[in-house]
Amino acid sequence: MVVGPSFAPPTISAQTWANKPSGIAWLRDLFPYRRYGARVLSYEYDIDTLTAPGGPAATGIYDEAVKLVNELQADRYIQDAERRPIVFICHGFGGLLVKRALSFSHSRRDARVEHLRSIFRSTVGILFMSTPHNGITKQSLALGEFNQYGGPSQFLLSLLEGSEALQEITDQFAPLMKTFFIYNFWEQIATSFGKSRAFIVDRTSAAPSWSDVDQCGINSTHSGMVKYTSESSPGFRIVLATLDRYIRAADSTIKKRWQKDAELLRKDRLAEFEDLIQSQHPAGSVRSLGVSGSDSATLLDSSAISETEADEVLDGEPSPSVNVHYLVHRRSEYFVGRLRQSDELRTKFGTPKRKRRRKPDIFVIYGLSGSGKTQFCLRFSEDNRHRYWGVFWVDCSSEANANASFALLGERAGKGQEIGAGQEWLSRSTDPWLLVLDNANDPEMDLNSYIPATGNGHVLITTRNPNAKIYSTIGYFQFRGMDPEEAILLLLNLAYPGSEPRENKDASWNYARLIASELGYLALALKQAAYTIRRQLLPLERYLRSLLGCRKALLSRPILQASADVNIIATYELPFTGIATKSSIEYRDAVDLLHVLAFMHFVSIPEGIFSRSSDSFKASKWSSIRPAAIVEPRSSQGVGDRILAAAKVLYDHSIISISDIQSTAHDNVWRTPSSTKLFSLHPAIHQWARERLSNSEQRQWLECTASILAHCVSHNLETSGRAFRQLLLPHIESCLSLLEIAHPKLPENLEQCSVIEKFGLVYAENGLWKRARSLQLKVVEFRTKHLGKRHVETIQAQRGLANTYWNLFEIAKCLEVQHQILITNWWTRPAWQDWLTWPPWKPVHIPYCIALDDLTRSLWLAGRRELSLRAGKRAVDGLTNRLGPDDPLALNAMFNLARTYLHIGELEKSYELLEVVLEKRTRFFGTEHPDTLMAMNEMGMNLCAQRVRLDDAERLVSAALRIRKRILGEEHAYTLWSVNDLSKVYCEAGRYQEAVEMLEEAVPIVRRTLGETHAGMLMTKSNLARAYMLCERWGDARPLLELLCEQVPPETPDWVHAQYGYAFILVHDGDLGEAEARCDAIVEKVGETGVLAMDSARVLATADLLYKIYRAQGGRDADLARLKERFPHLGREQAERARSIDLIPLKPVRRRTTRDLDDGPSN
Template sequence: MGLLELATPRDSADLSPAHKTWANESSGVTWLRDLFPYRRYGARVLSYEYDIDTLTAPGGPAATGIYDEAVKLVNELQADRYIQDAERRPIVFICHGFGGLLVKRALSFSHSRRDVRVEHLRSIFRSTVGILFMSTPHNGITKQSLALAEFNQYGGPSQFLLSLLEGSEALQEITDQFAPLMKIFFIYNFWEQIATSFGKSRAFIVDRTSAAPSWSDVDQCGINSTHSGMVKYTSGSSPGFRIVLATLDRYIRAADSAIRKRWQRDAELLRKERLAEFEDLIESQHPAGSVNSFGVSGSDSATLLDSSAISEAEADEFLDDEPSPSVNVHYLVHRRSEYFVGRLRQSDELRTKFGAPKRGRRRKPETCVIYGLPGSGKTQFCLRFSEDNRHRYWGVFWIDCSSEANANASFALLSERAGKGQEIGAGQEWLSRSTDPWLLVLDNANDPEMDLHSFIPATGNGHVLITTRNPNAQIYSTIGSFQFRGMDPEEAILLLLNLAYPGSEPRVNKDASWNYARLIASELGYLALALKQAAYTIRRQLLPLERYLRSLLGCRKALLSRPILESSADVNIIATYELPFTGIASKSSIEYRDAVELLHVLAFMHFVSIPEGIFSRSSDSFKVSKWSSIRPAAIVEPRSSQGVGDRILAAAKVLYDHSIISISDIQSTARDNVWRTPSSTKLFSLHPAIHQWARERLNDSEQRQWLECTASILAHCVSHNLETSGRAFRQHLLPHIESCLSLLEIAHPKLPENLEQCSVIEKFGLVYAENGLWKRARSLQLKVVEFRTKYLGKRHVETIQAQRGLANTYWNLFEIAKCLEVQHQILITNWWTRPAWRDWVTWPPWKPVHIPYCIALDDLTRSLWLAGRRELSLRAGKRAVDGLTRKLGLDDPLTLNAMFNLARTYLHIGEHEKSYDLLEVVLEKRTRFFGTEHPDTLMTMNEMGMNLCAQRVRLDDAERLVSAALRIRKRILGEEHAYTLWSVNDLSKVYCEVGRYQEAVDMLEEIVPIVRRTLGETHAGMLMTKSNLSRAYMLCERWRDARSLLELLCEQVPPETADWAHAQYGYAFILVHDGDLGGAEARCDAIIEKVGETGVLAMDSARVLATAELLYRIYRTQGGREADLAGLEERFPHLGREQAERPRSIDLIPLKPVGRRTTRDLDDGSSN
């Protein structure tokens, strides 16, 4: 095979058809030899023959076939033209089918030969004037075409044929390399217009969209013939012949001038490139001010490292190649697979690129991207690299980037490991501040719409690895990237044999088994994942080694009719798993039937860390649910949850034995045992490609049914009560809920569509809310409330339940107005809807005391307190406590909640003793029932400490209580949890009260950036923190800092809230200190006026009385304001009394140093 001369004239051009054979079967006519007037043009006709059978046979050179043939074409054509002394003779290529891909690759190869030692091969590129593509599959061939009998004489398509599928990486690579050259050549694309017959079916081998893509400035035309017939003309009247002849005529006439200019331009271009390279080389060897061949330049030749030019740290970085000794403290990586082999060269190169990790550096992290085919070992490579280099890093962290939600969940776990709660940004902030070396792996970042910059810390002493199928992700790399395809052929063969025959002697002689393994490895594209699965199938004797290849090809052919295949890698991976799964599905034993159903369920969860406890926890309630039409036998048949667990584990063992899933112990996956759920001991995981196959092998109807079944299972393992003991378990449900919910929203655009769906997404919303994902929870809860209100009515108990969950989410989002609106609706509904007739005969009847109504009152108590409407909160709280105590008793958790909320309201209106009495009872009972570390106990402990602080008594106990709550919240909830930050604010108030002003400032300044990042600049938590910080600044006499903070607060806080009055009061206080009594007076007048208009505060509240007191002193200082003083005394009688004390409130603790200084100035009648 090679070049064949069909016609000898050699004056003007070489016509080089790249084809297998173009002879007409019936007449024997080869048109380029028998019909084309080559003598008229003085054209030589060269035919390049290649062995298509060798290329398409199983085990052929699939990975390198096109490249090898392209190199051979260039070398043979150049050699022939060199011998003929015709290297500058123009060339026109005429290509049919695959031959067009071969020519495109050959031209890009020729163009790449730039070095003077191989420049002779560049002559093919320089001399090519035009190309005729005859049904060339530029964009690939369809699966339907590939399934036709002509391609499948071996029982199924080979790896080479699979590489011609639409959208394949091999085709994309050829297109990318040829694209920069397209404008240089004349190009004509032809396509077939008559389908080819294959028995009873007909199909186009290459459809128009692939044969004639929408390239600009390119001729294209259809030929009224079949794929084979379009190049087998028998006469001048054959379809398409005249168009082809005219095209060749134009190309030949234009050839001499075009090629002459191209040779000149290209030679000049290479000359300039080489000159620039030479200058760069000289510059790099002899930079200005560097050591030259005669000695050391510069004034001081005593040292090469002038300390004025290079710092000590920089010198260390250049001179010290050894890594700083490091102790690995954090290793958040699941164990590497034992089957991984190879990639040692890339591992060494990556280690060199990253350099030696050192302590003390903080700079932009270095990032390397690893991209390539699914199943090529990207993740396994990173696992191996993490394990082998663990000792070099203080911390190694693994982030699942298969979706943005999963990435956020992974970062939440990282934040928890950092002791900062589950705030997503806290983990990145932790890494960015670390001076110890760390490694961060962003795995499965395949979504091209995902912005990975948001997951890479801005600074820090770190290295980042990204694995992805998306080649465009290379933009994130700072030190280069690796493209993974198949393994090294020898390593792939060894992997297959070693896994298929474990324990056997290493194979030295390449026997029959080696040859079978070579064919199988080649056909699987040397992909590690596919090789592993093939080996396990052979090892379990489901298929012997010598029969595996034919079964694989047959399975491929059957798979071509399915929509799930998108690339040759997909086919390779899917076929290797379809073979053993078909065997599982064909068996009738219970564990095998359960295994099939279990895989269908796992396909709709997230692919990593699926706890087997999901199934046992959900079994009881799932059995009575009505939504799912599919009832997995392993869940509904056993009589106990233990029986369910046993059936599930037996089914999982079947899948594990066939290498479809992996099973690990929870303890080995999370070494700090964050699950804390003894009922769940095993985790199931799937490779992402297998996870996708397991889902997409089902038809649309089956996918919908199994999706609904999976959603129901997940929902039924979540209780409405959200027991504290199951919180860690529910946290790890998040990625599975997110995976399932995203698919539900696609399958049901108007979700929910029925009451069962309503219940499912309500449960999902509860889990989101419990884990602080309030906005995601709100979107689901709004849908549930709307649907149930429409179909059940607003008075139905399930509607009220959904409304209560929504109101709670509004509360946590500090959307207090919406929260109060929903809770008021619930209260009214519960007023009209009473459980029994006796609930109507209470006295007075307009004050019911049934439990749902009292719970609604308690919810309002808490929200009205947060809104600053303390009087209404007090009224609601008293009624809630009274009703729940009568109905449930003092020990019920609902009663304790109401007592706590009422106590907090008492505290904030200054009734400290009543508050303390209630808190004392609640703390004792919650400690006894729930323990000292329960969130509700900690809330009570914190509030009791603030009660003592407000009373200014037992301040040591106040500090002890709040400090203890803070310490435990840091450990359990994390340093950046909202309640932890709340405790920091409260402890700062205690510090201010005991005179530790600077400590208060320090702790508040430390959390300001955290609150800003986690809650936002205008969040109520940020406003509270800034308010407390401004007060601490004033106590430290840092007036300018306090004023700048309060100016912002006065702008940001809404005027209809109590916090606005507090901010305005603080700013007025500073204006007094600065001597601006007029400005301070205006602020005080505004506060009193606004309170009178809105009723947001009672006129006898601590804040209003403090404002009146400040205004009173301003009047006295100014003098001549007797009428105003009298009016103020009439309105606030306590002002004129000696030694009178205004009520104290936790909302307004006196500013003692400020009071001493400013009060003296005011009383002396002087202004500042």
């Protein structure tokens, strides 16, 4: 039996198992070892070396485990007892040492070291006496005595719950557990530490829920549970019985294991030998093929090329040296080392090739926070930039941030910010690219959705989650600390820049060695420690003791969640404590600033947030915390100056980084041309800054941050601030996610309502309409309940919700909300004079007219054109009279009315209004304002419907499309709208094939961005079907229209359009009976629902087609008479009547097809 001490000096190690007052050592005095013929060996190790600061924290357990195996094997070899069964009895840490030792012994497979495997082969059972399998608690470690050190060392921290070192030991031991008898014991009496009491190892750690393992508590303290004085001592009889059972089973068990393990090794070595022979003489070799001479040389050479190498030979040329896209932030200058891994990664990826598409190669880097994963990727990106056409960086700290990063990537590609646009762009690229998915730490996030399916690319993933290795296709690295010597040099070079390199015997080198070891050689912690020393906040020789003392204090605080975090936290807690104790304005502001930044996203926080929000924030009363830097200055410039001064303090203490950003994307009203400062924090620092606050403080600062973000957003959403609001998205998402956790029933008050309403506006402006809808629904519900449905803020929220419904094409819900707003505004009039209008049931006050204008637009989209016309006329009259013809609200009403005129065929009236709107919007807003582009596009479609000035029509719609592509991106819904409209112009101009090509290219984009059943997809398919028909590609048009007839709701004009188009094709194919049925269904549906007027262009065209069918069939005189009675126009020239934007694409084909029908009945 082998026993080992717990944490005790080696000179008294025997007392781990002996009762001090009586001197009884139970293994010597109580256990009948002579009866069993047992040898009792006590293994001793120097616990001081392990636990002292600067000790071998990273390798300590492994080194001692190797030593235990070697010494035990040597002793047994000398005694000629290598096959003698072993029972380990382990107390506390000794159990971890034995687990690691058995894993090491089991790994010795080679014949040259197989003798060390004898320890594994001979072990029959293990008694774990309060072994911390899952680690010890912070409380028990904090209560310990650290003598002259002042705090726990890195080694002791590695024993805390959640430790990576403990998890590694568990993972290695788990496959061997079924091999041994195991009994887990735990202490049942807490140990006294002065006035405090605590369990050294709690039950959950000492006795994990392992299957088929005995476990029992012992009614004693951690120390007393292995010091029995008599057979009646608590736990002794259970231990004795367990040992007796193990000893009785030992001989047969170990004999079988030696035989079985020897046979297993023999088979493994035989398989390895066969694999080696096979690799040297493959079955498909030249000799087996029977080929000789020059042919054999050719086959041999080709077979030697690997699949990867063959791809490189066949698929392209070496990558170009010109890098076009580099969307990567600047790396920190302090980063050094890991050159070997960089070279290995470059080899793994191989040489990028041009003009090649296949599945991308994926490499994963996982490890501790602060271990340099991100900086390594930044360095690799920078060093290999010349090898790639594009290098792209995606923040995967959350799904929202990943989507935002890809939105920026899609915008850079000119595809817009729609979800999937960036990935699609990369998947289609044949030029080599590198994509970095950084901080992908959430195990619930599916990274496959962010990895392009194809493309000529390499993907790097950084994560703290080791399970992310499953995404790797070519390998992975595990990052822990730096190389020790590199770490020491980094610390000294940053702490004393410009100094000469130090020799190993230098005193400063030794101090640096201890500090680097205690910081786990983590680059981020070393950098912060160096800056603290450099600024003389703490001298080098005093830094270690302060660090250890800070660690001890942190153990009693909830901020320390895992042992891996303590090095980062402690190195930042030290300088921040110095900042917080100073009373100058900039230092007090720095503390407040860090607390605000802690609740935003950790990258690219615009300094302008604070200056823009200051005025309205001062008037707000929600936040109980009011940062002085925001409320005390009298001007926004003063706010900016104080914020920058506070940021400089944090920057000088290496807590944040500050960068400049200059907008160079597009020089237009959408962009903010001026430069601004951006603040960023390392993710680990960001987490520390938030978690160092108490729960109540976190709630207060969270509300303060949310209020600041909301107050820098105006309800008017001026287009000049669009670029700035786009920068807010990740910070809004970060803040909102925390708000939803803190307030599950958000919103809980009117102030929270205002905050999330502003957040919803920003989401909607950036096309995130579903996210906006979820917030706006909450705001409407809360305000309706607490303010009433007639309150102006309730109506404001309802209007925002209706606009979101409109953009989501949820038209029924949109109309329902807008109708409620209209009724409310009918009853709620601003002044008593508004009741004196005549007639009184037709009010003209401004809110009512705005509601009418909103309905005009929605009724138009719903196809209820007559109602849209009536509402539009009243809206234009009311707003023009009240506000004047130049007011933007009046121009909006004119535009919506003009669009309705266009789609009911009153083209001249539409043109007159559009001409006025386009001229004034261009003059007031410029040519690139979204409202101007809308008017420009509609003016082009009006000319197209009139079939006059088609060159001007094309120029206007093409200009709108070009600008929308540049500003919104190629895949934005409004850009795709312009694509559809331009296809109609092409069709009218006879350029049918061009229309087909642009629509075929648009269909997969619309499918990916909007969905298969979205109204935008139905519109695109409908236009493509018409273009096919004009190209006489009837076989392509028919399945499209069949599908549209099934998908389009029957209550809309689009259903009529789809049915008419399908009937038209049926006529062409000679299926006059089915075509007649479709036409009859159209006429009947229109008569029942009024979805279109009976004299609308599409209904009249349907009657025309039905008339031709009757005539072609012959013998339908009675049906023809009834049809003429209902539609008197039949048989006359329809040129003027048929002018409609909905009908023109089929006009040339209609003439050609109906002319064929006029020739007589169909065969």
